[in-house]
Amino acid sequence: MPQADEAEKFIYVKLGRIDSLTWSDAEVVVFDCPCALRHMYHNNGALNLPDSISQEDNQPLTDGGTSESPPTDKCTLCMNTVKEVYAVYEANKSHSDLRDAVLALCNFYRKYNEVVCAGVINVHLDMIIYFAEHANNDTITRRFCSLYLPPGSCEFEDEWVVNVDLGTKPDVITPSVPSILNESAVIVHVSDLHYDPTYTLGNNAVCDAPTCCKEDQGRPTSPSDGAGYWGDYRNCDSPLQLVNNTLQHIKQHHQKIDYVYFTGDFVYHGMWESTKEQHTQIITSIVRAFNETFQDTPVFFALGNHEPIQANAYAPLDVDTNVSTKWLFELVSELWSPYITEDAKQTILQGGFYTVKPRDGFRVIVLNNIVCLNNNYWLAYDSRDPYNQLKWLAETLLLSEREGDKVHILYHVPTGMNNQWGSCLKIWGREFHKIVDRFENIVAAHFTGHTHYDEFHVFYSTENASRANGVSFNGGSGTPFIDVNPNYKTYTVDPASWNVVDSDMWIFNLTDANSKPEQNPDWFKLYSFRDEYRVANLLPAQLDSLAHRMAANHTLLQEYYRFYVKNADPSLAKGCDDACLKERLCEIVTVESGDLSKCEQLDKEFDLVPNKH
Structure with a gap:
């Protein structure tokens, strides 16, 4: 490769400088350059490629530009570069040539250091080869770029609906809970432990x-x-002592626990050194730690985006090569067996999702919704209801409705998320929303993870956008990655309706704990949701009203931000300005990626406040 300054000059002269793109945190950067990859390597000696795949100046790269007059839109730039990468492989089917080409791009753009670049490419090389051999066409390449690039750069060219008869929606019953509970159920919510055995x-x-x-x-x-x-x-994940102490504290300080929910991400962020053996060991050790800690208390686990060897990448079932995800489904179907049925094992093997009825009238549905995450590039290959999971969800909710069940739904990624951690595919989120809207009478609550923040989300009727009809609670994270305190949550639930009445957030201050390493961390209850926000319960109407109160009361919204980052010292030091506060509001009322209708309403209410903060 040329030196950095020479390389930048080359890119500027030959291709025109472009704005940097937005990367996934768990994928190697290989597609930000609209370069004539073969031409650049041939002329600069980075690769000794055959003359048959080199190009002369001004010869078209692909449709949309030449080496002297490149295309300017990011979508075309991305597609051209993907085609150039595929062409390196097509020249002689050389794995090493493809690896060297992608490695050169990664090093050239200095996304990671050379060790990380090499490791990430080694982990993902077989997946890149599979796409080169089975998905080398314009439609799939465009879909890939639409997943990879910032929103609006490339339209995701696919459209589908879940083909299932949802039946007739019954009259809506407004949810309620008694003002005083004669009895209650307690659910503990843990998420995103990200255990790093090399910490x-x-x-x-x-x-x-x-x-x-x-x-x-x-x-x-x-x-x-x-x-x-x-x-x-x-940027550090959880040491073993943090994982163990978290589970021990929960067990010792909460005498009554009915169920434990874990909403994904057992594995740490070391995507450049991932192996099947390592991930198997981490997932196994965490599941066994939960089982040993909580024993007869049922624990319901969901998969996260870091469980596969290639982070985020849940392959279709017909991909039966070494990039298949079947090994993971087989692993957890056995590890989770103490708390699930044989039928649940079978659906886990079909895509990592399942349902159980821990008691009469109550059903837990666990989804693998990484199949909606834009960082899962298998969606370019097949995005149409992967694993037929949404169809299964609708059919399971129909069964629950007939049997008179109330339902909790667990999954990893908030469906309206659109931030540095990725976004949920708009089509998948839309179809999911249609299903849970149809069954609003029986879906009592959703439980998620992934973002590492303490947040909640409100669903609204698909027929009347002013009526709140669903709630989702994020479990935060057991890891302090990045700039948050470790946490877990407890929920007080009405066992008649399985509606959430209150939640408590438990944390410890990491600065304080690390100053006294010889002592256990000082866990404490940061707040009670009902007391702090002065709500009667955590039902949809109450949380919708709270969102509007936050828009009008910026002191209250700043308090929400403090809890959002779990009172972590570095995040509090950074603070949250008006733009940041508006983002927090928007997240609360967004359950379909890209649907900003509720955000716009709250923005206007926010701007009406004369003396902010």
Whole structure:
């Protein structure tokens, strides 16, 4: 490769400078350059490619530009680059040539250091080859770029609906709970533990890799940049002692627990060193720790985006090669067996989703909704209700309606999410919303994870957007990654309706805990939702009203931000300005990615406040 300044000059002269794109945190950057990849490597000696795949100046790269006059829209730039990558492989089917080409791009753009680039490409190479051999056409390439690029750069060219008879929707029954509960159920919600078995006390917490504090990253020059005993606010995942202490504290301080929900992400963010053996070990150890801690208390697990070897990548079932995800489904179908039925095992094997009835009148449905995450590039290959999961969901809810069940739905990714952690495919979110709207009388609550923040979301009727008819609660994270305190949550639930009456957030301050490594962290209840926000319960109408109160009361909204980041020192130091506060409001009322109708209404209410904060 040329030196950095020479390379930048080459790109500017030959291709025209382009704005940097938005990357996924769990995927190698190989597609931001509209370069004539074969031409650049041939002329600069980065690869010794055959003359048959080199190009002369001004020869068309692909449709949409030449090496002197490149296309300007990001979608075409991305598609051209994907085709160039495929062409390197098509020349002689050489795995090593393809690897070297993609590695050169990763190093050229310095997304990660050379070690991470090489590792990520090794982990993903078989997946790239599969796409080159089975999905090398304009339609799939365009879909890939639409998933990869920022919203609005490329339209995702696919349209489908879930083909299932939902029956006639019964008259809506407004949910309610008694003002005083004679009895209650308690649910503990844990999410996103991200256990890192290579976490090393004192090692570098400020590194140029996706996650730091690792065994092979060495000691920092400054001791202040060293990893803390109980974890670190910076790009570091959970040490074993943090995972164990979290579960032990829950068991010791909550005598009555009816169910435990875990909404995904057992595995840490080390996507450049992932192996099947490593992920198997991590998932197995975490599940066994839950089983040993809670014993006869049922634990219901959902899969997250970091469980596959290639992060985010849940392959279709007909992909039966070494990039298949079947090994993961087989693993968890056995590990989760103490709390699930044989029927549940079978649906896990078909896509990582299942349902159980822990008692009469109550059903738990667990989805694998990483199939909606835009960072799951298998959606370019097949996006149409992957695993037929939404059809199964609708049929399961129909059964629940006939049997008189109330339902909790668990999944990893909030369906309206659209931020640095990715977004849920608009079509999938729309179809999901239609289904849960149809069954609003029986779906009592949703439980999610992924973002690592303490947040809630309100669903609205598809026929009357002013009527709230569903609620979702995020479990936060057991890891402090990034700039948050570790947490878990407890919910007080009415066992007659399975509606959530209250929730408590439990945290410890990581700065304080790391200053006393010889002592256990000082866990404490950060707040009670009902007391803090002065709501009667956590039903949809109450939370919709709360969102409007926050728009009008910025002091209350700032308090929401404090809880959102779980009172973490670095996030509180950064603060949350008006734009940040509006984002928090928008997240609350968005359950379909890209649908900003409710956001616009709250924005106007926010702007009416004369003296902010």
